[in-house]
Amino acid sequence: MNYGRFLTAVSRARNTEFLSNLVEIQQRATPGSLIALSTGMPNTSCFPLSSAHLFTKKGKKLDLSPLWMNQGLQYTMSQGHPEMVEWGKQLQRRKHNPPTDYLHHEGKMDLCVTAGSQEAMCKTMEMLVTAGDNVLIETPTYPGILSIAKPMGCNILEVETDEQGPKISSLRKILSNWNPAESADVWSDIPRVFYTVSAGSNPTGVTTSFERKQQVYQIAREYDFLILEDDPYYFIQFSETPVPSYLSMDVDGRVIRFDSFSKILSAGMRIGFATGPQPLIEKLVFHMQVCTQHANTLSQMICLLILQEWGHEGFDAHTESVTEFYRKRRDIIVESCDTWLKDYAEWTVPDSGMFLWMKLLGIQDTADLVMQKALDAGVLFAPGKAFIANDAEPSPYIRASYSQAPEEDIDKMAPTKKGEKKKRSAMNEVVTREYTVNLHKRVHGMGFKKRAPRAVKEIRKFAEKMMGTPDVRIDTRLNKQVWAKGVRSPPCRLRVRLARKRNEDEDSANKLYTLVTYVPVTTFKRLGTVNVESED
Known part of the structure; x- marks a missing residue:
């Protein structure tokens, strides 16, 4: 693949920052084998912390030794701490077995540790997109990508979705404005990037089916565009077997995948990964060298401490417990909505993630309901217009997150036991009250x-x-x-x-x-x- 055609002028001009290479050489060297007089690393003897003891919720004690503490308080490689990078690559091999890992050309898989997947997404978009470019983004979509794309001045082409993921008819209708041969023309405005949340889409909770992914990937090959696979909910899929990722079928090296520990380990540690073809990951690393320099080293060391204690089996067991936690909450909120809201709203049962996406019947726009009436009733939703490119358009949808609210609060909408007095939830009150007022106005x-x-x-x-x-x-x-x-x-x-x-x-x-x-x-x-x- 010609990766140069995907890069912006700024990205093409980026090269490695010389001193960053010296940091890498020093970190990879055997202790005591170098007299380090090259870098501006502070002396660790001046750092006030020496070690730390951490305890898991199961009571297991984890020791952050003085050696690891010194590493955690020091600069590290922009690509990430070497052990963290290697652990991430092993994870991708175990879960996705990417074909690009076996390539012997420039499309070979590489990985970069980032400050959460949001940083990876932002820097990747800045690497690939400039003002005036046409960018394919599924709709409704994660607001974070819209906040990145809109200020860039690109033209957002919204690909409609259904219960199987991005609609092929919508994608082909958009691309019918170009001939696939135009992808070889450097001056063509043919789209070069498609963004999608492949599992537990935020906000719809839909996981793109394997068959739909295969179709999308073939279209990507036909029109030669990159797939940005945002997959923070991969480990919160409620099916018995996770749906294979785009990365798992990437024979060309045209997928850049974003993973995150935020949903399964810690949101505050800000640890994520960008995985993709080496030439593009390299440019991402060059950007980090002159920006954040690297993801938080102490967070990386704490993550490594936990992951090494668990091992691969322990990590898998933890993610399974996280999945069960959210599955139970999903079931509670769906049961509650079936009881109270089936005459006033429509929804698809989420098969992954943390969100229930509801269309309120009889409501043209939910913004006023969410920002005023729901707040007055003590309930906080996300309005549907936050998830579409043109937020001036009305939307009858709301997103309800079942991740944080206590189960007893969600359970207020569930069917009561025989003999108990039924409680009407605040969520139900808001939706039905809005429906009442709306119906009154219309008839x-x-x-x-x-x-x-x-x-x-x-x-x-x-x-x-x-x-x-x-x-x-x-x-x-x-x-x-x-x-x-x-x-x-x-x-x-x-x-x-x-x-x-x-x-x-x-x-x-x-x-x-x-x-x-x-x-x-x-x-x-x-x-x-x-x-x-x-x-x-």
Whole structure:
């Protein structure tokens, strides 16, 4: 592959920082074999800490020896502490067995330790993308990538997703604007990068299927673009067998993979990895040399201490326990939503990760609900518009995270045991109250017939059943009240007046027979899917 075509002018110009090479030489040297007079490393005798004792939650004592403490408080290689880099490579071989690890050309797999996967993503985007470039990003997507891409001035091309991952039809529709042969033209604006969260997508919780990944990878080969595989939730997949990664099928060396310890070990230690073809990882390291220099060395040493104590089997056992922890929480929140919200929202059960992505029926935009009404009720969601490129567009979605809230708080939405009084959760109150207000706005007033033809049709069906004739007039001016059992309960019935001409045998001075009654609101539960504001 011609990796030079993917690099920005700044990245192509980057070369190794000379003194950083001296640090690497000094670190790799056998202790006592060099008289080090080259680098500006401080003398470790001036550091105030000498050692540390750490205890795991199971009571195991871990000793950070003076030797390891000195290493942790000192500069290290920009690529990462040598033992941490090697452990990361072993992890990729065990979990993904990347074909590029066996290559004997420049596409061979390499790895760089970063300050979390966010740093890896940011520096990779800066390495590959410049103002005006077309960049493929799945939608909805992780807001962190949008915060990186938008200020860069690139053109974000949103690839739609479904329950299997990125939609092939959407990807091909976007790419149909170019001929695959244009990828060889250095002046072409053909997309060169595709960003995707492959397992437990943030916010949807969807894991891209193996078949869909194969299709995406073949399109990447056809149009010669790189795949940026952001996979912080790889170890929180709820299926029996994890779905193979893009890295595991990368025969060309066109995948840059981002891993993170934040979700499984510690978010605050800020340890992640970027794995990909050596020429691109090298440029990433060159960038780190003149920026952060390296990921936190003390964090790397603590990570190594834990990982070496566990061994590979212990690490796998830990990640399995983390998966079970989040699986239980996923089940609780889904059960609660099934109980309380199935008439007011739609969702797909997450197969990985920490998030439930819900579409609220009858709601055009959830921003006001999230930032005002939900907060007033003591609940904090993430609004749907945070996960799309154009945050000025309305979104009926919310993201509910089940990672931190105590189980008893999530469990308030779960079915109660027999004999117990049912509790209505704050989450349920917010959603149903918003639905009530929204329904009220949509069904009352002079423009009812014009704006809500579906509701009128449903009322006519009800009226014909009640009155025994299709000759019914609906007076929508009386639809001024949505009746409910309490302020925060879902709407139960709608007040309407129905009228028909009286039969000849009906003795009355009035020409019309009028019935004022209440129609069950469940009849209109799909009413909110009509955008009444945009109708003529």
